[in-house]
Amino acid sequence: AAGGTAGHVNPALALAEELRRRGHAVRFFGETRRLEGTLVPEAGFDFFPVRVSGFDRSRPWTILTALAHISREEGRLVKSFRSDDALRPDVAIGFGAYVELPLVRAARRLGIPVALHEQNSVPGLANKRSARHASLIAIAQPAVAPVFERAGAAPNAIRLTGNPVRSSVLAGDCARGRAALGAGEGETILLVFGGSLGAAHLNERLASLKSALLAIPGLRVVHSTGAAGFEEARSALALTDDEAARWDVRPYITEMGDALAAADLVLSRSGASSIAEIAALAVPSVLVPYPHATADHQTTNARFLVDAGAAVMFADADIDGVDFERELIGLLTDAGRRDAMRAAAHGLVADRAAEKLADEIEALRA
Template sequence: MNITLAAGGTGGHMVPAHALAAELKRRGHGVMLVTDERGARIPALFQDVPTHILPAGRLGGGPIGWIKAASAVLAGRREAKALYREFTPDAVVGFGGYPAFPALLAASALNIPTILHEQNAVLGRVNRLLAGSADAIATSYPDVERLKPRFRRKVALVGNPVRESVSRLGTMPFPEFDETAPLKILVTGGSQGATVLGSVVPDALGMLQPKLRHRLQVVQQCRPDDIEAVRNRYAALNIPAELLTYIEDMPDKLAEAHLIIARAGASTIAELTAAGRPAILIPLPIATDDHQTVNAREMAKAGGARMIPQDEFMPEVLAAQIEAVAGDPQALSNAAERSLSVGRPHATKDLADLVERIAAGAAPLMVGRVVQPAREAPGIGVPA
């Protein structure tokens, strides 16, 4: 079959689409990507998949902004319809975000089956607009806010696809850690980076007790404008740190890490829970519908993560949390198990199964493997 994937904007949409593309190609299907210019620029994704960039407007900006957005969406819809007459997809899979909107509208106009994938625990705006016409809605969490009850018959819980090299980490032992081993910390702000992490994390690590501080090995993603200042700060603190603007070898970095300090984007949490890595999460406060806070709740409740609101995210607060987590190797190991307990490592396979069913004209099935609530165990999360 031929499958079109519609995604763009950020890594949060592109990474799961990339994972699905690899699985569909492995099964012998043809795959095409429709995206925007930002999505096409993300490194190391879709290198062997035909890619088409379509215009896509972003709703907002008052009446003039709405007119411009509508014009761009209509232009993208026309281009997508012309594209589909050449490629003839059996289904179109949208991963949310405005770049997916024209491609999905065109599919509905041509009676091509559509599947929506929602990475977050809150249904996104574009997916809310298209939920009524979609043939199936694949979710990443058992409970998704802003999803109308009448659409639940279309829902399949599949999880958020991650690369096979990440999901494989969940079958491997947690990196060895004891009272003398290096403490390896990975800091990531998602595909866009996060200035606040660069300004807070180095000072927090500098406040740690000597027995932890002297064992630190840090890998940190920084925004390009921030990287030199962060590098200078780590040098002044005499803390070894590898700084990157984009982490292309994320599976390798996750494999080595004992603790992750990160935003609470959907792909980040999917990778952490598939790999079984404990985390301290700082949800992006301006995320639409505060979806990052909602994303983090399941992992935190299970004991695999702690959340720090950004308005409370200060060096002394973070330092205290790190010492509480890393001061007891057994607690850190337990937290890794709690993280893994809410992971959905089969998400890519389950989503591909769903896409094949819809493309073949079958009704959606509840194909997701529902994870049972985590048993209470020593961890690092908020109380259940």
């Protein structure tokens, strides 16, 4: 069960792809009206719809409706699993959103092994509530293990698997990506993305650095602004035709695997999926955690790469300073340093996360 955001759904799809490759049947549980209702059928997996509602912390009374919906759907799944052996799973896994609760609770009632996957360094309420009864808690960040132990998880159930990345991203090709981005031989590519959430400050700072960046010989900037900030960023950049030939500004990037494979340096936020994809493609990076993330979890996410020597990190409040400009330009002009960072990222073996998680799921079934 996975839903709500791409950060939950894409790792689940990456695991599903690996399990399908190994010959297993995979069925998703989620809401048709949310992102999973589109992405899962597009990927060719069976989709079993459930209807639940989230808990809004700013409106405490919504907990009553949320619990009623979860209880109703849990009962429906228990009844379905008991009456249809083909529907009953061998293992159930939730990826951290409230949509997982009917599935993992129904599985627990029926003695079906329950697994959880946590993408972030700060677990959500659904995973913390389910941790006590999970046979496996797969984590992407080492720092999250003590949080689950305090939530009642068995220490031997916690495994560091990493955050699975979809095969379409892992298949990213440098030559194909450089051709699609129009990069000439010998050009250096700076890839910038932040998503629609919290990208505005990055976009503003890039606009202020336009002259300094374009003064670097052979530099090409590929700048994904996020859909919400595209027009504002394009206006702030005010690119001439000559500048636009080297500065590709767009609302989003469709072929992220190829773009990452082609990039010499990434500048981005540090959401769990971004960190996983950057690590899996072993791209040197400058990370600026989104400052309003819950419990500042993007800073902890970023440390996974920073502590390995694969990235540098700046607080959002510091990117307007001269140190940020000096570091960014220094990395763009120092291929040797970028090579060392890339080697450090390769050492994380982050591209095998889906395989590791699939191994753990198979062990539960055995």
